[in-house]
Amino acid sequence: MSDTPLLDKLETGPWPSFVKDLKRAAARKPAAKDLLRQLDRSYKDKITHWKHGGIVGVLGYGSGIIGRYSDLPDEFPGVEHFHTVRVNQPSGWFYTTKALRDLCDIWDRHGSSILNVHGSTGDMVFLGTTTDELEPCFAELTAKGWDLGGSGSAMRTPSCCLGKARCEYACYDTMDLCYQLTQEFQFDMHRPSFPYKYKIKCSGCPNDCVASVARADLSVIGVWKDDIRIDQAAVKAYAGGELKPRGGGSPYAKLDVKADVTDLCPTACMKYDGGKLTIDNKNCNHCMHCISLMPQALRIGTETGATLLQGSHAPILEGAQMSWVIVPFMPMEAPYDEIKELIAAIHEWWSENGKNRERVGELMLRLGMRSFFKAVGLEPPAQTVRTPRANPFFFWHAEDFEAEAAGRKYIKL
Amino acid sequence: MSDTPLLDKLETGPWPSFVKDLKRAAARKPAAKDLLRQLDRSYKDKITHWKHGGIVGVLGYGSGIIGRYSDLPDEFPGVEHFHTVRVNQPSGWFYTTKALRDLCDIWDRHGSSILNVHGSTGDMVFLGTTTDELEPCFAELTAKGWDLGGSGSAMRTPSCCLGKARCEYACYDTMDLCYQLTQEFQFDMHRPSFPYKYKIKCSGCPNDCVASVARADLSVIGVWKDDIRIDQAAVKAYAGGELKPRGGGSPYAKLDVKADVTDLCPTACMKYDGGKLTIDNKNCNHCMHCISLMPQALRIGTETGATLLQGSHAPILEGAQMSWVIVPFMPMEAPYDEIKELIAAIHEWWSENGKNRERVGELMLRLGMRSFFKAVGLEPPAQTVRTPRANPFFFWHAEDFEAEAAGRKYIKL
Amino acid sequence: MAERVTDIGPPHFDQFLPPVIKDNYGKWKYHEILEPGVLMHVSESGAKIFSVRGGSARLVTTDFVKELCDIADKFCDGYMRFTSRNNVEFLLTDQSKIAGVKDACKKIGVPIGATGHSLSNIVHTQGWVHCHTPAIDASGIVKSVMDDLYEYFGSHKLPAQVRIALACCLNMCGAVHCSDIAILGIHRTPPKVAHEKLRHLCEIPTTISACPTGAIRPHPDKNLKSVVINEERCMYCGNCYTMCPALPVFDAQKGGVALLVGGKVSNSKTPPMFSKLAVPYLPNNPPRWPEVTQAIRKILTKYAEGANKWERVGEWVERIGWEKFFEVCEIPFTFQHIDDYRWAYDTYRTSMHFKF
């Protein structure tokens, strides 16, 4: 009889089977074999068989490794220790086969041969090794130019969409920014000393292909300030059906420019009279809908940069948050001093004020936006709110009264 | 020189001047005269000159009177005492001149001759009398069939739109319900024993002409369940310009049925092809827009009743709330037993659980909707939420597990 | 002594209804607005009732009410009513008498209007006329604003109806929180503790628990039997003063007016909306509050110019976006605009949906 009767049921079906795949590693690796056996046991018991993680790592680093031990080590000795190694991915997850084979070889030598491509934060996750293999594995990785990603209360591995490498919508160089920030914050990534985790994700445009708005303490999203570029001939070609909507990626053969594009524009800032398409760009909110449906007719503007949004995280503790706008527009060119300095200022404010395990977004809610903006030296932009407050409970500081004495007015009359 | 140099500046201008009017009373009433003088002083000092109210009232009642004393009694002896008497208005604020003259005469005899038609809650507010005039004034009022309204932690004077008396949109008899509920809760209105105030407002349709959704612990808003009645000939007359939009109440001479009506329908459940107007009534959300613009072509349905919403109040303490749906549809016919029993059950739950000065809407937030719905014996309707929860922090009770054991399923498969 | 009559409630409305209403109760079919301030309702039976609507200061005298009665007696068989916004309505069946009602109203200074796309009467509160907590007066500001915007009361010029309300303190008795334009009296300094009075007048635990932000603590000197206020936490709501007269929250110099905009309560097209902070502070400037009237006129004018047909103030602002509203009205964005109370998070812009 099979060791893994329940898992075996996952070998069939059209989607790639991790069971089939892992059985290959199991054939040569006791850890992989016991992983499957213990997993099958979990399928039977409907419960995890991993103990609460312990603290393991490589010398000098406080992060990059997640310790893990089986709670049934006698039954499954191959996974008594089964730590993971987070390998910092390259920007945009581009690889050469040479590099990938190197990584595989290292992991075949020092671990279970099982991995995630990739982890949810972005790292390549090597799944399952023992404590004594950590240091040799790390040495081989660095020798080949690789390093560990983040874990714990530290800067986490930044990630980005592929941006200018292969996307016409990229408003700034996501891959370069991601690389530069990763380098800039190496120390903070490997030596946890923040109140909690800190994540950065870089998307090249409001399509947000790395979901940064939902899962990055700092979301950097590309945007343009000027006008959408229009190729009227191509608009005609879409209207005529020679060009397919969304580059051919939809079930719909032909675009009805009015019904599909201009009527669905959320700001109603477009007009199409059957001939010429016009856009009132001052009222466009960069939603990307029109551009996505007619990529050959419409292009993002040329005065480009990024919006910074801050504060998203998963629901623990206050409920999930999405990031909100803190800087509507920042030019985004190497060496990226402005954003680097801002991040450093944010870290300082957060480290000084944040409670243990308080994300920066939670701290902003707790202390209020004024405290944040003042501390990092930013003006509060009207774009930071979707709507101003409805309640009348607002504060006045001495500096407000001083400003009034000096002539501040709250509306121009 | 005038006693009231600042107020005098409010005698000019096209809008009715309360100063001019009150000066008439001032000519015969010292209280009215000193009211204006003290008010002028406030205009100068930019500060109120009323002391924190004291407890005064009529025998056996704990409410209906708001005590008020000047903080400058020596300067303005006429307003040393200046209490108000809240006279419960008749449903819909309908009066005969006979009744109004009676009321005026009573107030001329026992008070300042100054009044509000009407107070924000709905009462006719007699403004300004002394403690010793309260009982005689009350006696004369009751002799003529009038009674006091509410104040303090009590049932407050219910109010209603004029409904079926003069409005084609009324989905139930607001004036009758308002009267019946006022009578039903006389005891609770005059003897404050709730945790805080409790207000009821009755609007005949979703236009909500008494703003009940914003300022009633219980908002009763008329609605229909079946189809909007369409007179296609009248639709044509609107399209043709023979009938004016909104009965003539707008600056626009002619209706564009598509642009003005169907395109603005929030559920997009209407169609107009230039000939016939059709409505997918199952998807109509009763917003009233189309009916309001074409009152001669469209009429509310015939299966009518009311939606109950609960919980609105001004911002103290948690921030303002609007009422939310607790019963999507209740037939609303005399003797209104169902709603009376529900209100009684709500009061019981609130009185048992509410903290001092906690509105029922705040209690619902604090204890959660399950506690409320269970206590008053209602099923939770899907309409109670605009959207289900986004956070994953939900509770399970023993009764849920029992129901599951007995076969409850959370989706039909 | 005769037996005391109590708990009789108000008179039944039936006795106040004109015969045409009794006969057609629940049978009204449609209405027309014949001109600003004049409504005609038509019954299924063919019967008609005309209503002439007039403005009132709400704060009135019995003299004024009797003048109204005179008009109703002369033209309306003695029937009249008031509206939910404190206007008066004369009810009549003989269309030819409308002109008479209007003339008579003119004589006593009652303007006709408030129907359809007008600016109706301002719902408001007591102010310095009768309350102990106001930051501002009510009636005087209302008079000033209505004088200034008079043209909109008796016309149908606006893109939709506009409803202004005023409340003289954060208790918001005017229920201003869902108004197209809300005029709100605000304090801006923490209460000053009158220790001597406090010990006699106030219950300390109740006072402490009245504060929504937890700014009040027992005074460290137990003998004082008083409290101290953490001024950094206080947002001047005055709720402690409601519970304890020894905590006055007034400051004649700093108090003033905030304007909130974009609220509504009808369900027409969009659901009811709260008003949101537009102008955080305008000076308290009796007797005519020029800054307040000018600011409101500016907002109203920009709305009238910018809104689509049928668009309420809030619908216009939501469509163009608040950042554009601030720009159009030339209102600088301030820290006060950013919510930092209980549900602040829901007001933040968690998207790229903004304009430059």
Add this chain to the structure above:
Amino acid sequence: MAERVTDIGPPHFDQFLPPVIKDNYGKWKYHEILEPGVLMHVSESGAKIFSVRGGSARLVTTDFVKELCDIADKFCDGYMRFTSRNNVEFLLTDQSKIAGVKDACKKIGVPIGATGHSLSNIVHTQGWVHCHTPAIDASGIVKSVMDDLYEYFGSHKLPAQVRIALACCLNMCGAVHCSDIAILGIHRTPPKVAHEKLRHLCEIPTTISACPTGAIRPHPDKNLKSVVINEERCMYCGNCYTMCPALPVFDAQKGGVALLVGGKVSNSKTPPMFSKLAVPYLPNNPPRWPEVTQAIRKILTKYAEGANKWERVGEWVERIGWEKFFEVCEIPFTFQHIDDYRWAYDTYRTSMHFKF
């Protein structure tokens, strides 16, 4: 011993880019989706790059990665990448080689698709494969759901793109909170306190403060040096377990799956939205979780039937209204659906905008 190398960060991406990308970096002009799973990007220079996208289990072996490398070596000059949803992309310049890539993928069981209006790969987490807090497995459910919905991965049949994500506990490492459909592992019973272990393993103040609802108190018996849990307040979030291993929150019978729907992160038309609770509980039923796959299929099918063109799941639901969504999907409304956490108020229906 050689000097230890640290803090070098990842290799610079430059070395991994194919020449056509280096040459046209930042110059891409537009793209076409030639067929499901096959993209063509065209540069201002006229250069083209083709990308063939394939599905992966994400939990893979070095054997599998080497197989991918074989394909990339054969057809792509050794260049490839992974996507933000754990798909693999083969990058090539010679259009004629696309067929070869597809064939080779077929041989190793890699399906082609995930572009345009498809269902892409399921972002997911560790589950029983590696984590200490899961209520459910991750990889097994993903496999089961993708097997069932396979047809949508390699086609453009849907009204818009659909993104499913899975997280095995409330920590939500899959960041499921903004997904069209979210599969979430939930515990439904309070942690069981292991007093003996607790005293050795956990810091009591940290444990207490970890609880968002304040359900944890010090044990009244001081000698125990442990805690008690107020079971009525506990909503099984597991945060205390994260801080203290002596508070396991598992129950093999009661744990299971909740489905949340309607989230998105793109700004296209509508702003990013959270996923909302649709199905509060489905049993944890390995190895194939049939109730979960069926429920998801039902929701997806109803969406595909009911949505307008270009409408994401959340846009569809918001348009028809949640009460209609529940009706269409035959999901009974329960107390669990009603928010009662921090910002609950904002989810309540404060309008008449509902349907019967």
